[in-house]
Amino acid sequence: MSEVSETAETAAQRTVKAVLPGLLMAMLLAMLDNVIVGTAMPRIVGDLGGVDHLSWVVTAYVLGTTVSTPLWGKLGDLYGRKTVFMTSIVLFLIGSMLCGIAQSMPELIGFRAFQGLGAGGLMVGAMSVIGDLVPPRERGKYQGQFAAVMAIAMVGGPLVGGFITDHANWRWAFFVNLPLGGAALLLLALRLRLPKRRTEHRIDWLGALLLSVGVTALVLITTWGGNQYAWGSAEIRGLGVIAVVALAFFVLVERRHPEPIVPLAVFANRNFTLVALVGFLVGFAMFGAVTFLPLYQQIVQGASATNSGLLLLPMMGGLLVTSLAVGRIITKTGRYRVFPIAGGVVLVGAMLLLSQLDAHTSKLESGAYMAVLGLGLGFLMQTTMLIAQNSVELKDIGVASSTATFSRSIGGAFGVSAFGAIFNHRLHALLGERLGTAAADKMAAGGGGARIDPATLAQLPAPVRTAVVDAIAGATSSVFLWSIAGAVLIPVFAFFIREVALRGGPSEQPERTLIAQEG
Template structure:
């Protein structure tokens, strides 16, 4: 009982000061990861134009996604084994080296390779931040930092397109990568000098077989979602072959992990109901959120006539909703220790937001879409940090890195599937709508080669008015169709959240290696008592 009382002790003020001292460095690292894709996506048309690589455009994105997705579980596990600080600093260094080399690329092959290297580092950034917060702050106190992280996320999602537009218009596209270097340097200095983490005793073993199988399986999954319906038909031997590779390697991975002394992704964690449900909600949220929202900028820039730079400002209502609800949820969780209602409430808001966005058409005003995005953002704010908190509270302290990486991993995989599926729905809806208005010949010309995504005001001005009207109507209809189908996926979020069980948040964490064993043992006992009750 004495050990259990230690677990529920209030975190000391000295520890809070320690967190606030290192927090700027952690937030800068998180900002790096979130800003990069948004800045680069704005500069991408200029990049492929200068490097003459339009046909390889998808690989620039795919290489980064592969590097990030494959490395995410590895960073979490290696951090658990060899110490969070050095591993986290290493991930930032790799990301910065990849950024510098990407900016110096002279052709598309070099850029694709260096983006993969950059992605390998990026996989450890957000995972590292979440795991370090998990090391320094007990779950009961973690809610107070939730709003700060949401604010960084909001800044990145709005500032990214704005910064990318400014850099592309006023500087070389290479600065879309070089801009990471000063931010990363500041983050490294702050973390090296100020970050001090409690030490945990664990065996130093890496499950290289499991890591290799997981990497191959994830690579096959990402390539399926990237190539299927785009580079190759869904029934082609290339896609079907990747399906076989993915199934075989992931089944083999599950078998290996059951016998591994230090598994790269501990399957026993999925025996915890809350952890499994949090992973499922993360996958569904990534599927619907990243998959569907991906098409909003196109709708805003073409149908609503916003510039590429200003389309970032039109996302402000969604970010405002995310920030406010995340702050509110964080404060309530910190004060009361109760969290179960927020995933349910967030799921309801996300469903409502998707239903509203499914109403978009050519006559929808910016006010209409802003209100719809406000509702969706509110749901995201209730969900994103809360599910991470539930995942971390569901595991022992020594598994914080694995829990953090798993939560990020499943959200990333969900987003990859969502972008692919909703991309196919969008393209089919667009072509079908234009065909019904102008016939198959004109529809094929307007939608071939992915040209729609490169539309600008000057391009539309050169087109016949009848084609412009049909194209805008088709984009609006296809966007609405994407959100309509997203409703059916998002409904599963509140349904899964209902089954989350309230497990009291730990109010303290082990402060040194000596206490680790007793603390972890008492945490396991506390979990068992709660389960029996």
């Protein structure tokens, strides 16, 4: 190894150690928010009303994240990751403050969409910075830390959210982001120094607009179709036309633009295309289904908001164990193909188990099911990002990170909206069977003012309370049953991933040392 290589490697390691706390805080922000809000949702619905709009609080956030993710990645490639990354954190914090002062469900949904626009840059920014500083072969060393952050978010989030909703006001579920985000901004401002590449700046604003319109139309179709509007209605057909036209023009624009927001050339790489598909399905199956777990735990299993966080510990334990093991194995062997295949198979098994949830399932049983879910996710979450980044040139790390995150986010957006529609439809049907159609209409929709939360449930007559508990349990199990349709395709696509050598080693470090430094 040459002296230049050793110096470059040592400098990169020092930089990673200096900025890693700030990056992990930003990732924690991205992961923490949805988990805290999910735990607080029963109380939010109880205060603002609109249980039929519950999924939209999540959908709006995921949609904002989805449509902005590719733009953040491209902006980082063009203008420098540090400035763009920190801008996304500021927007996210402004959105958090606005959500905390929302006075109605429509306001909250709108502010959540704005918050999601900032959130789109958090995970992409953190992963792109790591991609700049650490070669793929060495990235497994940090996978355990990424998994630890995810575990802290998924367990600590419900605990913090539960404590807030049990002992304070649900609005602090959003305000809690402010000190954490402020600390991340300070660390990144003081410590982050990145290579700054000279690039001709031409942002693909038209492509970003067309992609946003097309994705939004598709999400609205899955949300409204068969619920607010009939599948054959003029509204749904119109949205279908808008989606097709917008996405068709998006492809044309991307093929001709010198700096496309999503370079279609990256999809010529077989591995990149496959992991993008796997990421979409992971988002679809995971985010779409897990959104409804806190409601099940608090309404059906009678857990407090705080305890519902503890009930997620088995899932996080499984995720952390597999992520740590997979990271070490990949760093040691450089081999990764088997892990997304195994993760897909385990994820299907987890969804099958969770589809058995009912009003009589014990907390021990549901905990075991969630542990299996965590094992499956541990094989998939960081491995798919690593494969995506290894499939492109270093100059396209930001695009690779944002496109991989975009695939998972758009899968989550479709999953949340589609499963929200399934949940509402099944809830209404089961309430109708037990209480009659008129009572079901009032309980499940109530003109947007229904309030199904633990406090309200306790005040209902025993027969009505039992009917509501059974209906929510049945609707939740239906969501997991339908999620199997997406999960079963994950190992199928993963099977066709090729084992390509991971970039790494000191010999590659010099090409990371550029003239200018950002920040």
